[in-house]
Amino acid sequence: MVEHRTTRIGLIGCGFYAQNHLHAWGDLKSQNAELVAVCDQDPIKAEAAGRRFGAAWFTDAATMLESMPIDLLDITTRMGSHRALAAMAAEHKIAMIVQKPFAPNWDECVAIVENARAHGTWLAVHENFRFATSMRRVKAVLDSGAIGDPNWARISFRTGFDVYLGQPYLAQEDRLVILDVGIHVLDLARWLMGEVAHLSCETQRRNPNIKAEDTATMILKHETGAVSIVEATYEARRIPDQFPETLVEIEGTKGSIIVTRGEKMVVTTQGLSFEENIGGPLLSWTSRPWHVSQEAVLHTNAHMLTSFRAGRDAETSGVDNLKTFALVEAAYESAVSHASVKPKKWSPKA
Numbered sequence: 226m227v228e229h230r231t232t233r234i235g236l237i238g239c240g241f242y243a244q245n246h247l248h249a250w251g252d253l254k255s256q257n258a259e260l261v262a263v264c265d266q267d268p269i270k271a272e273a274a275g276r277r278f279g280a281a282w283f284t285d286a287a288t289m290l291e292s293m294p295i296d297l298l299d300i301t302t303r304m305g306s307h308r309a310l311a312a313m314a315a316e317h318k319i320a321m322i323v324q325k326p327f328a329p330n331w332d333e334c335v336a337i338v339e340n341a342r343a344h345g346t347w348l349a350v351h352e353n354f355r356f357a358t359s360m361r362r363v364k365a366v367l368d369s370g371a372i373g374d375p376n377w378a379r380i381s382f383r384t385g386f387d388v389y390l391g392q393p394y395l396a397q398e399d400r401l402v403i404l405d406v407g408i409h410v411l412d413l414a415r416w417l418m419g420e421v422a423h424l425s426c427e428t429q430r431r432n433p434n435i436k437a438e439d440t441a442t443m444i445l446k447h448e449t450g451a452v453s454i455v456e457a458t459y460e461a462r463r464i465p466d467q468f469p470e471t472l473v474e475i476e477g478t479k480g481s482i483i484v485t486r487g488e489k490m491v492v493t494t495q496g497l498s499f500e501e502n503i504g505g506p507l508l509s510w511t512s513r514p515w516h517v518s519q520e521a522v523l524h525t526n527a528h529m530l531t532s533f534r535a536g537r538d539a540e541t542s543g544v545d546n547l548k549t550f551a552l553v554e555a556a557y558e559s560a561v562s563h564a565s566v567k568p569k570k571w572s573p574k575a
């Protein structure tokens with residue numbers, strides 16, 4: 226194994242989901258990542274995280290960035306604060322990872338990317354679904370050519386799991402299921418099936434007690450000519466519930482890949498099929514059913530660490546994530562217009 230000088234990690238936002246990041250950085254100590262400082266506006270959360278994970282704790286991000294030597298900053302707050310915190314990191318020339326959703330809207334995402342570029346700061350988005358062990362395996366089979374050219378897919382995240390319990394703010398968001406979880410499924414769709422030429426979307430608010438859409442059904446036409454159906458809902462009443470697994474069906478010119486609940490995959494290639502369990506391991510700090518999402522955080526952070534150290538963009542760099550965010554915007558636009566929408570494109574200013 227290659228020895229690395231220690232990478233000093235700072236983290237802002239010690240809330241619900243950040244606990245997974247904190248544990249993941251703890252595991253990555255074995256790869257010389259050292260969590261040196263954590264910050265939360267809530268002093269109780271900041272102190273709890275600092276004590277538990279052996280880091281200095283702060284309640285003010287500016288103070289932390291001014292007083293601690295940090296190589297890589299993990300911003301795990303909610304999207305409304307990302308632009309200001311990313312600007313602060315860029316000012317200090319600190320590389321950063323920003324949790325998804327990158328920002329509440331396209332213009333803010335672009336502003337974060339352009340500001341980081343102007344400062345020459347490394348920027349990545351913590352888009353973790355594609356780093357799950359199961360999804361990596363699907364991609365490897367696809368890339369092996371076993372099913373030929375993929376030309377149809379259904380990628381679906383359907384659950385009735387009470388997401389509002391751990392994240393009560395979700396019930397009051399102006400844009401819900403597409404921005405919160407559809408964004409992951411759309412990212413998987415473009416990663417597995419290629420960039421999207423246009424898409425259409427219908428949304429529903431099936432739970433009357435929440436503010437925004439809780440169900441989205443999308444049809445994507447990919448640049449290759451392939452078509453995929455992308456589904457996201459928090460209102461599926463099914464037993465067993467699939468939370469938090471993403472189910473995938475991909476058909477190609479020579480076969481198919483079908484991922485069913487329990488992270489099982491059946492691959493058909495040239496008329497023969499084989500079955501595989503593609504779930505990731507339970508880690509000391511993960512538990513079912515969240516482990517699928519949790520172990521993906523460890524792999525995402527490990528990827529970020531390796532990419533940052535190598536001086537190369539992460540797979541899910543800020544620029545890459547604009548392509549995923551463009552699909553989110555296109556879906557919301559289509560849900561209003563009921564027409565097919567071409568995703569926006571970003572290119573650097575000359």
Ligand SMILES: NC(=O)c1ccc[n+]([C@@H]2O[C@H](COP(=O)([O-])OP(=O)(O)OC[C@H]3O[C@@H](n4cnc5c(N)ncnc54)[C@H](O)[C@@H]3O)[C@@H](O)[C@H]2O)c1
Binds near residue numbers: 243
């Ligand atoms: N990738 C996934 O699978 C996944 C799953 C759940 C949540 N998330 C994402 O994680 C992010 C956080 O969600 P959450 O549910 O943990 O939210 P949360 O509200 O529980 O935690 C956010 C924390 O950030 C702190 N904070 C906010 N602004 C701050 C600032 N300027 N300085 C310091 N601290 C600040 C808050 O006090 C809070 O403790 C969201 O973007 C959410 O979409 C991702």
